[in-house]
Amino acid sequence: MMLRDLAQGGEGISDGPDLKVRPLPTPGAGVVVDEGSGIIRGRAALWQGSYSAYNIGQETVAVSPTGATPRSDLIVLRVTDPEYEGGLDPAKDKINTFQVIPAVSPTATAPPSGITGIALARLDIPAKTGTITAGMITDVRRVANPRRARTLYTAFPNGSPSQLRQTDNKYADWPASARWMVPVPAWATTAIVVVTIAGLRIDGANAFGALQTVLGTHQGEDTLIDDDQKDVRRTTTVIADTIPVPAEYRGTTQPLFLQTQLNPKFTGYLQVDGGVSIVADVEFTEGPV
DSSP: OHHHHHTTTOOEESSTTTTOEEEEEEEESEEEEOSEEEEEEOOSSTTOOEEEEEEOSOEEEEOOOOOSSOEEEEEEEEEOOTTTSSOOOTTTSOSEEEEEEOSOOTTOOSOOTTOOEEEEEEEEEOTTOOOOOGGGEEEOOOBSSOOEEEEEEEEOOOSSOEEEOOOTTOOEEOOTTSEEEEEOOTTOOEEEEEEEEEEEEEESSOEEEEEEEEETTEEOOOEEEEEOOOSSEEEEEEEEEEEEOOGGGTTSEEEEEEEEEEOTTOOOEEEEOTTOEEEEEEEEEOOOO
16 A cells, blocks of 8 residues: 555556567567566555566566457556455465456557556457567557656847848758757656747748757757738747657757748748747656657
8 A cells, every 4th residue: 555655546667668578589479578667556456555566587478379360469467466366375476477368459558457467568469370570569558657857948039139031941040049958867758848939020021931849850840930911020939849759869968949941932031139038848758668
């Protein structure tokens, strides 16, 4: 019960790389589960607590071949506590085991109701097949208590006004003040980036273009500027994206900046100056890897 409280009722793998299911080194009638640990919430009784289970090294799990029809199996880390179910003897029997739950739904991501266990992978096996390959394995792991780290970065272009004119539909690193060096946590798998430019000045005539975030070398989705006015006007623009964090970024510091392009068919241009504030909201989240 204490472990359940400490885990805040969560269950799943402890860290992103834990308990990943892979094909055998030479694909065959089974899979390999990597080392790692997990938290499993008891389901045999309402008052049952949670369990911490460790796998040291890799373990092979046998998988039965299919017959004339395809089959989906679920690989689970299961806990069978004799205080609540079954008749195992902890002195000689394994209480924590990897099991195959056969013939589940082809969309299953969790063990059937009442089973004390966490799902690691679903195997979608074609008919008359006894060899498990990587393409048959769907990772369904979840981190029990995923970490999150959020930081706000600001910029104020207080120097000389910086203008961006027609760029022939090519991106330019602009505005230069919207650039930060961002530490990436070693556990991060996703970055949620929202950049807000308040007071962006548009001048000259109609303007049409796009802005995007860049983290490291990963370019985010475009946010359009489509302005059909003239004379001087100011607007607030929000550029947002969810960016997968590659393994080589984790534990490093990466540049975060904006790129902007303008269509040469329109003569309007953009400007940042002392009346502009730029805010980058960056949240890293953890997931299976």
